[in-house]
Amino acid sequence: MSRRLLINYFAHERDILSATRTAREQGYEIVDVYTPYAVHGMDEAVGQKPTRLPWICFLLGLCGAAAKLWYQIWTSATSWPVNVGGKPLRSVPAFVPVTFEMMVLFAGVGTVLTFFFLSRFRPGKKPSVLYDKTTNDTFALVLVQNNAAFDVSNVKTMFAPYHLVRTEEQIEKGNR
Amino acid sequence: MSDVSSHREVYSILRKPLILGNKTYADVTNDVCAPLEQKSSLAWWLSILAAFMVMVVGIVAVTYQVRTGIGTWGLNNTVGWAFDITNFVFWIGIGHAGTLISAILFLFRQKWRTSVNRSAEAMTIFAVICAGIFPIIHMGRPWLGFWVIPYPNERGPLWVNFRSPLVWDMFAISTYFTISLVFWFVGLIPDLATIRDRATGLKKKIFGWLSLGWDGSNKTWSRYEKVYLLLAGLATPLVVSVHTIVSWDFATSVIPGWHTTILPPYFVAGAVFSGFAMVLTLMLIVRKVLHFEDYITIHHVENMCKIIIATGGIVALAYITEFFIAMYSGNDYERFTFINRAFGPYAWAYWIMVSCNIGFPQLLWFKKIRTNVVSVFIIAIIINIGMWFERFVIVTTSLTRDYLPASWASYTPTSIEIATFAGSFGLFLTLFLLFARFLPMIAIGEVKGVLSYGTQSPTNGQKTADVFLKEKGSAQIPNLKPQTLEVQ
Numbered sequence: 001m002s003r004r005l006l007i008n009y010f011a012h013e014r015d016i017l018s019a020t021r022t023a024r025e026q027g028y029e030i031v032d033v034y035t036p037y038a039v040h041g042m043d044e045a046v047g048q049k050p051t052r053l054p055w056i057c058f059l060l061g062l063c064g065a066a067a068k069l070w071y072q073i074w075t076s077a078t079s080w081p082v083n084v085g086g087k088p089l090r091s092v093p094a095f096v097p098v099t100f101e102m103m104v105l106f107a108g109v110g111t112v113l114t115f116f117f118l119s120r121f122r123p124g125k126k127p128s129v130l131y132d133k134t135t136n137d138t139f140a141l142v143l144v145q146n147n148a149a150f151d152v153s154n155v156k157t158m159f160a161p162y163h164l165v166r167t168e169e170q171i172e173k174g175n176r
Numbered sequence: 177m178s179d180v181s182s183h184r185e186v187y188s189i190l191r192k193p194l195i196l197g198n199k200t201y202a203d204v205t206n207d208v209c210a211p212l213e214q215k216s217s218l219a220w221w222l223s224i225l226a227a228f229m230v231m232v233v234g235i236v237a238v239t240y241q242v243r244t245g246i247g248t249w250g251l252n253n254t255v256g257w258a259f260d261i262t263n264f265v266f267w268i269g270i271g272h273a274g275t276l277i278s279a280i281l282f283l284f285r286q287k288w289r290t291s292v293n294r295s296a297e298a299m300t301i302f303a304v305i306c307a308g309i310f311p312i313i314h315m316g317r318p319w320l321g322f323w324v325i326p327y328p329n330e331r332g333p334l335w336v337n338f339r340s341p342l343v344w345d346m347f348a349i350s351t352y353f354t355i356s357l358v359f360w361f362v363g364l365i366p367d368l369a370t371i372r373d374r375a376t377g378l379k380k381k382i383f384g385w386l387s388l389g390w391d392g393s394n395k396t397w398s399r400y401e402k403v404y405l406l407l408a409g410l411a412t413p414l415v416v417s418v419h420t421i422v423s424w425d426f427a428t429s430v431i432p433g434w435h436t437t438i439l440p441p442y443f444v445a446g447a448v449f450s451g452f453a454m455v456l457t458l459m460l461i462v463r464k465v466l467h468f469e470d471y472i473t474i475h476h477v478e479n480m481c482k483i484i485i486a487t488g489g490i491v492a493l494a495y496i497t498e499f500f501i502a503m504y505s506g507n508d509y510e511r512f513t514f515i516n517r518a519f520g521p522y523a524w525a526y527w528i529m530v531s532c533n534i535g536f537p538q539l540l541w542f543k544k545i546r547t548n549v550v551s552v553f554i555i556a557i558i559i560n561i562g563m564w565f566e567r568f569v570i571v572t573t574s575l576t577r578d579y580l581p582a583s584w585a586s587y588t589p590t591s592i593e594i595a596t597f598a599g600s601f602g603l604f605l606t607l608f609l610l611f612a613r614f615l616p617m618i619a620i621g622e623v624k625g626v627l628s629y630g631t632q633s634p635t636n637g638q639k640t641a642d643v644f645l646k647e648k649g650s651a652q653i654p655n656l657k658p659q660t661l662e663v664q
Contacts, residue, residue: 075335125389137201
């Protein structure tokens with residue numbers, strides 16, 4: 001199903017924050033906001049739910065630590081036990097440093113890979129949507145023209161106090 | 177409105193601006209991308225040629241010592257560790273500043289870090305590469321270096337000894353390298369996309385490939401910020417653990433002067449101290465050559481100097497404590513080792529260390545000195561030298577004079593060892609110069625976020641839309657043709 005989109009360009013962080021908030025208060029459907037840098041407070045303005053990545057990070061760290069601790073005990077005490085200076089075979093305190101390193105490695109690399117997966121990043125991928133100069137100095141707020149009552153001039157009036165730079169209409173060929 | 181009041185707190189005009197020159201967002205992009213889009217200057221060619229030639233000297237030296245054997249070093253039965261391990265600890269220490277800036281200062285919300293974090297992280301990665309070379313050469317048979325990895329093998333399987341600090345070290349360094357690389361790359365993605373959207377032809381293809389399809393949507397930014405925070409949270413204990421484990425290489429042995437519990441905090445503080453000195457050395461050149469004075473301001477230099485004073489203070493305290501405890505311990509061997517360090521055959525190295533690390537950095541207490549680029553540069557170089565000697569003193573003095581006077585020996589590096597060390601500098605500088613030529617030295621996306629910090633104009637330092645339109649004219653803004661879009 002294709003959607004008609006209205007892209008509103010702004011020149012400043014504060015403008016797009018206020019415009020996004022107003023648009024949501026007025027009941028407009030927001031596709032997403034495109035910014036050159038992470039704008040703080042935007043999650044709240046768009047109504048973006050917090051990501052669950054911290055939990056994934058925690059679980060990955062736990063897996064890494066548990067696996068490495070088990071591996072160290074298994075190699076040192078079960079698979080080929082070697083008496084080193086009379087130290088106990090299951091010398092857990094000596095296994096802590098490597099366990100810690102593996103926890104960090106699993107959690108860090110795993111979280112980044114999960115992030116790439118969730119955002120559908122892969123080398124060579126063309127950006128699925130890219131609005132004009134949003135990686136340089138322009139901020140774009142994309143609205144859906146979801147019903148017949150949607151009036152572009154109303155939107156322009158609504159955004160006038162926020163120094164709307166210009167608008168642009170696009171048809172989205174959605175396959176979601 | 178709530179966002180305005182929160183803006184007040186952060187963007188109060190009572191604070192000093194972080195970025196000078198009242199830049200717009202586009203200015204930041206243009207300024208940072210400028211060195212990438214021009215032809216390489218003669219100075220760049222000359223410096224990379226020089227760095228490369230020094231690296232070649234190192235490669236020749238390494239090839240020679242690997243072919244001939246470790247008899248080419250000045251080591252002997254008594255002194256089994258000297259130059260290589262000194263260089264290893266030196267380079268690892270330098271690597272610590274990058275993670276400190278990118279992770280610890282991030283957690284402490286030190287916004288000034290945004291101007292220097294990218295290059296400090298790059299420096300970390302290159303320093304860890306240089307560091308990693310030394311233990312591998314030191315193995316004597318580097319082609320068997322993979323034996324330190326616990327993999328299922330046909331020798332039993334015979335596993336590595338997980339109780340050995342050398343194995344911990346292997347895990348710590350490789351984890352540190354991987355996490356630093358990942359952290360650096362994640363930070364680079366938005367900037368790679370910025371370059372992709374400016375470039376044409378092959379460059380656009382390469383940067384398009386590297387930027388993974390970044391589109392700057394809030395959904396992505398939101399996740400990105402969280403990932404960055406998580407990585408910072410993980411890298412902070414990691415950076416402390418890495419130099420702690422490096423210090424355990426020494427502290428878990430029974431050599432007098434090494435076998436002390438003070439070593440981990442002492443090493444970590446020393447690492448940050450030396451790392452910041454190296455960051456300053458490089459940054460002061462970069463800001464001058466690439467005209468980044470508005471981004472890496474004197475305020476940034478001053479802040480880094482303050483961190484040097486703080487960590488240098490910890491190092492000084494460690495030197496004094498270590499000496500005092502040796503005297504107070506009642507242990508003859510400890511006492512002898514420290515008297516020998518200060519007044520024995522390597523006293524010259526000890527006093528170079530003390531004067532470079534405790535003496536000269538105190539000058540940075542004076543505002544006049546720490547806001548003068550030349551004096552800061554000289555002091556940073558002095559600290560780099562001093563911190564190299566610190567590692568040399570720790571490694572060598574303890575080994576040359578151990579428990580049994582009959583086995584006492586002396587150590588002098590051979591030309592091969594010195595050439596290897598020089599070669600590591602060549603490698604470091606070659607990598608850094610390539611980085612400066614092909615990747616953005618300053619985190620464009622992050623600097624834009626702090627651009628409005630502490631500026632006076634009502635729009636937080638940005639031109640309002642009206643001014644923007646008046647200057648550029650609405651016709652100047654290119655129109656996108658309606659296009660078919662795919663939204664996933």
